Amino acid sequence: MRTKNILLTLLTLLVCSSLMFAGTISGKVTYTGTPAKQKPIDMGKEPSCAKQHATPVTNETVVTGPSNSLENVVVYVSSGASDDGQVPSQAVTYEQKGCQYLPHILPMHVNQELKIVNADQTSHNIHPLAKVNREWNKSQPPGTPPISEKYDKPEFISVKCNVHPWMHGYFAVLNTNHYDVSKGGGDFKLPNLPPGKYTITAWHEDYGTQTADITITGTETKEQNFTFKAKAY
Amino acid sequence: MNSLKPMRFIGAIFFTAILGMVLAVGFAAPAFAQDAPDVGPTPPLVLKPMESHIGNITGHAAAAKSDYRRYCAGCHGDLGDANGENAVWLDPKPRDFTSATFKCRSTLTGTLPTDEDLYNTIQRGITNSNMPIWNTFTRQQRADLVAYIKIFSPRWDKEKAGDPIKVPAEPPVTIDSIAHGKLLFTKLECWKCHGPAGKGDGPSSGTLTDSKDNPIRPYNFALGKDDSRFKCGSTNQDIYKIFMTGVDGTPMPSFADVIQPNDAWDLVHFLRTLQINRHGKENEILSAAHGVIPPYVDKNPAPAAAPAPAPADNKSPGGGQ
Numbered sequence A: 001m002r003t004k005n006i007l008l009t010l011l012t013l014l015v016c017s018s019l020m021f022a023g024t025i026s027g028k029v030t031y032t033g034t035p036a037k038q039k040p041i042d043m044g045k046e047p048s049c050a051k052q053h054a055t056p057v058t059n060e061t062v063v064t065g066p067s068n069s070l071e072n073v074v075v076y077v078s079s080g081a082s083d084d085g086q087v088p089s090q091a092v093t094y095e096q097k098g099c100q101y102l103p104h105i106l107p108m109h110v111n112q113e114l115k116i117v118n119a120d121q122t123s124h125n126i127h128p129l130a131k132v133n134r135e136w137n138k139s140q141p142p143g144t145p146p147i148s149e150k151y152d153k154p155e156f157i158s159v160k161c162n163v164h165p166w167m168h169g170y171f172a173v174l175n176t177n178h179y180d181v182s183k184g185g186g187d188f189k190l191p192n193l194p195p196g197k198y199t200i201t202a203w204h205e206d207y208g209t210q211t212a213d214i215t216i217t218g219t220e221t222k223e224q225n226f227t228f229k230a231k232a233y
Numbered sequence B: 001m002n003s004l005k006p007m008r009f010i011g012a013i014f015f016t017a018i019l020g021m022v023l024a025v026g027f028a029a030p031a032f033a034q035d036a037p038d039v040g041p042t043p044p045l046v047l048k049p050m051e052s053h054i055g056n057i058t059g060h061a062a063a064a065k066s067d068y069r070r071y072c073a074g075c076h077g078d079l080g081d082a083n084g085e086n087a088v089w090l091d092p093k094p095r096d097f098t099s100a101t102f103k104c105r106s107t108l109t110g111t112l113p114t115d116e117d118l119y120n121t122i123q124r125g126i127t128n129s130n131m132p133i134w135n136t137f138t139r140q141q142r143a144d145l146v147a148y149i150k151i152f153s154p155r156w157d158k159e160k161a162g163d164p165i166k167v168p169a170e171p172p173v174t175i176d177s178i179a180h181g182k183l184l185f186t187k188l189e190c191w192k193c194h195g196p197a198g199k200g201d202g203p204s205s206g207t208l209t210d211s212k213d214n215p216i217r218p219y220n221f222a223l224g225k226d227d228s229r230f231k232c233g234s235t236n237q238d239i240y241k242i243f244m245t246g247v248d249g250t251p252m253p254s255f256a257d258v259i260q261p262n263d264a265w266d267l268v269h270f271l272r273t274l275q276i277n278r279h280g281k282e283n284e285i286l287s288a289a290h291g292v293i294p295p296y297v298d299k300n301p302a303p304a305a306a307p308a309p310a311p312a313d314n315k316s317p318g319g320g321q
Helices: A002-020 B004-035 B061-076 B115-124 B139-152 B175-187 B236-245 B261-274 B281-288
Strands: A023-032 A074-079 A092-097 A100-102 A105-109 A114-118 A124-128 A138-140 A147-149 A155-160 A168-174 A179-181 A187-193 A196-204 A208-216 A221-223 A226-229 B051-054 B057-060
Touching (some): A074 A105, A179 A187, A196 A226, A208 A226, B051 B115, B051 B139, B115 B139, B236 B261
Antiparallel strands (some): A023 A187, A074 A196, A114 A147, A124 A155, A196 A208, B051 B057
């Protein structure tokens, strides 16, 4: 009984202190050089999708914002995090809408439930080209329930619909929950990091990866920016 | 993090050394191959004690070592990575056994095939490809080769083969079943790849690639004759399995989650009529109907499409809440 109480107190202390002294790593992702122009997509073969876009959409391989900012970069703690195996109980959702993938890149924890939804009036086949995990390929006609899947190994998986060859996205399967995807303005933020040494990795589907080593000592916000060199072709 | 640097340096030295060795072996290989085709460089491969079970036969990987190197490695490679010396000339490419992704399965998409699936493929060969028919081997030899194929991917150490899907008994072919199959072919958009008449010329057919980025064409049903086979078999049962489980590693998706078992048979019956020059019960019934497939009328409409439940092993354990 007594030991249990002591343990409980210790545990509470530990949890509180780790929350109290949680630091944050935040920053901006930018590029140098001139990125290749993204090509407009012709959805003429799929009128039910074409009509959902007032202006034609473009490829999403490189998405940039104001002041050379770079979007769709996955920034995550690649070493030093202690939450490997802490699988969130809520699912992440990947939506096929207007013959595009929403979001373009979906991060998730290893073994987290992944729900795939078809919101379109056309059939898609969802074909994640996994190499480390198992590769499968499923047809999802309109009005069918979400497909429920999960991946048991970390991997960046390219996702394709073979019927609509312009549809292309990624699953980022990570063994941490400390991740973010840079949005408009290139901003990212990794909060709730207890004191410790971390390696963070920034991954872009076309420009590759970069890493940085950062030490968090207490309640602080450390800034870490990443700059990728644009490929011009 | 400075402490990591020396490690990286040592790592780099190791890497360079290994790369050097690999290159040396790689360059030496063609010279060897000239004199003795079946005595290539010894693969740096651990011969795992893999087994296969086909009926009452147990196959052993070790027993297939020389057969594999003699009959299979020329295309599939000593390392099972599809880099055999003949591979560059082949289209489609030989299977890369290191990824353990197989086209012909009785099991759900993404799962490993059963030993029988691999055994049957080896016996049958793969039509419209360079994969030969190996029906001169004994059953034991084939079973040993099935076991040998498993040494190339670590997936075989950890995963069990998928459960074969259940194929209900085939109902009789009727003009109604053909009509319903046609409706499914349209509704499920098979035509987008295979074309409205199944000639492999659908609107998406020109852009298709397999998972290794090689161009691939959808199957052209119109070429089907009396003795034609599919890659993964030739019977109505085989067709059923092909579209229900999908052709993994290619654009051809699985429909197991979206087609009800009996509806699947209707689709099989319709697909047979796309093989216009084939003599079979499906085309006989179609000619009796003067070659016209009537529009399908649903006699007992269901309130809502209730797709088959997802297989249990595909569900996330955390998915309950």
